[in-house]
Amino acid sequence: xxxxxxxxxxxxGLTLGYxxxxxSLLVLIPLGALFIYATQxxxxxxxxxxxxxxxxxxxxxxxxxxxxxxxxNGAIGTLLAWALxxxxxxxxTIIEAMIDLPFALPTAVAGIALTALYAPTGPIxxxxxxxxxKIAYTPLGxxxxxxxxxxxxxxxxLQPVLADIPREVEEAAACLGAKPxxxxxxxxxxxxxxxxxxxFALAFARGVGEYGSVIFIAGNMPMKTEILPLLIxxxxxxxxxxxxxxxxxxxxxxxFILLLLINMLQRRIARA
Amino acid sequence: xxxxxxTASASNAARRGNAWGRRLLIGGAWLVFVLFLxxxxxxxxxxxxxxxxxxxxxxxxxxxxxAALRLTLLAVGISVPLNLVFGVAAAWCVSKYEFRGxxxxxxxxxxxxxxxxxxxxxxxVLLFGAQGFFGPWLREHxxxxxxxxxxxVLATLFVTVPFVARELIPLMQEQGTTEEEAARLLGxxxxxxxxxxxxxxxxxxxxxxxVLCTARAMGEFGAVSVVSGHIRGYTNTLPLHVEILxxxxxxxxxxxxxxxxxxxxxxxxxxxxxxxxxxNRLKASAGEE
Numbered sequence: 001x002x003x004x005x006x007x008x009x010x011x012x013g014l015t016l017g018y019x020x021x022x023x024s025l026l027v028l029i030p031l032g033a034l035f036i037y038a039t040q041x042x043x044x045x046x047x048x049x050x051x052x053x054x055x056x057x058x059x060x061x062x063x064x065x066x067x068x069x070x071x072x073n074g075a076i077g078t079l080l081a082w083a084l085x086x087x088x089x090x091x092x093t094i095i096e097a098m099i100d101l102p103f104a105l106p107t108a109v110a111g112i113a114l115t116a117l118y119a120p121t122g123p124i125x126x127x128x129x130x131x132x133x134k135i136a137y138t139p140l141g142x143x144x145x146x147x148x149x150x151x152x153x154x155x156x157x158l159q160p161v162l163a164d165i166p167r168e169v170e171e172a173a174a175c176l177g178a179k180p181x182x183x184x185x186x187x188x189x190x191x192x193x194x195x196x197x198x199x200f201a202l203a204f205a206r207g208v209g210e211y212g213s214v215i216f217i218a219g220n221m222p223m224k225t226e227i228l229p230l231l232i233x234x235x236x237x238x239x240x241x242x243x244x245x246x247x248x249x250x251x252x253x254x255x256f257i258l259l260l261l262i263n264m265l266q267r268r269i270a271r272a
Numbered sequence: 273x274x275x276x277x278x279t280a281s282a283s284n285a286a287r288r289g290n291a292w293g294r295r296l297l298i299g300g301a302w303l304v305f306v307l308f309l310x311x312x313x314x315x316x317x318x319x320x321x322x323x324x325x326x327x328x329x330x331x332x333x334x335x336x337x338x339a340a341l342r343l344t345l346l347a348v349g350i351s352v353p354l355n356l357v358f359g360v361a362a363a364w365c366v367s368k369y370e371f372r373g374x375x376x377x378x379x380x381x382x383x384x385x386x387x388x389x390x391x392x393x394x395x396x397v398l399l400f401g402a403q404g405f406f407g408p409w410l411r412e413h414x415x416x417x418x419x420x421x422x423x424x425v426l427a428t429l430f431v432t433v434p435f436v437a438r439e440l441i442p443l444m445q446e447q448g449t450t451e452e453e454a455a456r457l458l459g460x461x462x463x464x465x466x467x468x469x470x471x472x473x474x475x476x477x478x479x480x481x482x483v484l485c486t487a488r489a490m491g492e493f494g495a496v497s498v499v500s501g502h503i504r505g506y507t508n509t510l511p512l513h514v515e516i517l518x519x520x521x522x523x524x525x526x527x528x529x530x531x532x533x534x535x536x537x538x539x540x541x542x543x544x545x546x547x548x549x550x551x552n553r554l555k556a557s558a559g560e561e
Contacts, residue, residue: 009452010462015365022358030395037398083301095305104537106491108511109530113312209388212493229390248391
């Protein structure tokens with residue numbers, strides 16, 4: 001109704017103008033500068049940088065560990081959301097409040113804390129040492145750090161959806177003879193999947209770009225445990241702006257394509 | 273037997289079957305909590321206090337640490353109010369009007385969340401750095417942005433742009449425009465309408481967004497690290513100071529400063545919990561009406 005009539009509420013020009021100017025100055029123009037700077041490179045130069053062995057190794061590591069961490073969060077987050085929404089148990093309030101700790105805690109603090117825990121002599125790392133493997137300074141350590149910093153995403157997107165599914169729907173399915181797994185597969189999963197994918201995509205995007213928590217636990221060995229954002233940092237330290245720009249553009253383009261794919265998958269599920 | 277009791281017994285049986293599942297899930301939640309959230313927290317404090325309180329306090333009141341604290345507070349103090357005003361303006365135009373390209377605008381507002389913080393720092397280096405687009409001009413006029421305080425503030429601003437807007441947009445969309453329209457019809461001018469109708473309605477959502485924005489501004493690492501140049505006592509924020517101490521193998525000092533940040537994070541969580549419970553209470557009372 002109010003959408004067709006001329007709005008009686010003032011401020012459209014002011015707020016839209018301010019929003020556009022602020023966003024342009026702070027975000028859009030600077031990001032545009034990245035792409036303009038990249039055009040100073042020829043296509044061959046750009047291609048040579050982004051297909052060099054070190055960049056490809058970092059690309060695989062960054063996207064691989066972010067994907068693993070997002071999947072791990074998909075499982076852990078579903079478990080946490082389920083327990084927090086469906087059950088009342090002692091400690092529930094504390095867990096509920098502490099879920100957001102990874103968002104409130106500076107990533108550098110998370111980084112040194114996780115490194116201390118998972119280092120070969122650390123409280124958890126020593127068990128791994130006894131079993132003959134390492135957690136810190138390996139891709140496994142990077143995955144754990146990413147899982148920590150992106151922990152709240154899946155929980156927080158699933159919780160409201162889960163709370164909105166009436167218990168009666170599941171009970172009706174059970175009364176009609178569905179086994180618990182069938183209830184999950186045919187009743188809960190379709191309702192939860194879009195939100196789950198949103199949380200997954202958020203965690204994945206954050207994980208690909210994450211820097212602070214990872215560099216402490218990664219060990220940062222070229223070709224082995226060097227993530228893409230760190231590689232940009234290394235190029236900048238050597239005043240190789242062209243190299244840093246090319247890697248930055250590569251990262252943005254690959255993330256954009258992957259998020260687009262997740263988005264399309266989500267639409268397809270919503271339509272089905 | 274009536275169908276009601278039949279249903280009840282069947283669902284009771286289902287619940288009994290679920291008792292084990294319930295225990296398993298709650299146990300799992302506790303395990304995740306202890307492993308992922310509690311242990312990292314405890315190790316920060318225990319490492320900081322391993323030699324008692326004296327070295328802990330010494331690391332915190334040391335001049336470089338205090339300078340880092342001041343810079344962190346400055347970055348928070350500038351970026352949070354600016355992004356607060358932006359958030360209100362953005363949420364206002366997105367939620368109160370219909371216009372073409374709105375969904376694109378919402379996507380653009382969220383853009384900084386899907387850009388790596390290191391890239392956020394990089395773009396400012398490309399603009400204002402020595403070899404950047406405005407580098408020569410800035411040098412002529414003796415203005416330094418990169419490796420100086422303005423760069424740190426800019427980088428912090430970039431990564432915290434969406435927080436307030438993101439909280440307010442769904443809230444204000446849900447509230448609609450009827451109350452504001454009524455105020456206008458009763459003769460309120462734009463500002464009166466905003467102060468007496470809109471602001472009280474969005475107050476808790478606003479506080480929630482500010483809390484999240486503050487947390488990120490305080491803890492930002494990657495973006496700030498790129499533009500900082502790590503000059504002690506001048507362009508070091510608290511998280512960067514933690515990194516330097518850690519790289520120098522000064523573990524007690526690193527974890528002491530980290531504890532300070534942890535304390536600030538826990539305080540922020542408390543504020544968040546409080547504003548969230550107020551929002552839920554408002555929603556519940558709105559639902560009863």
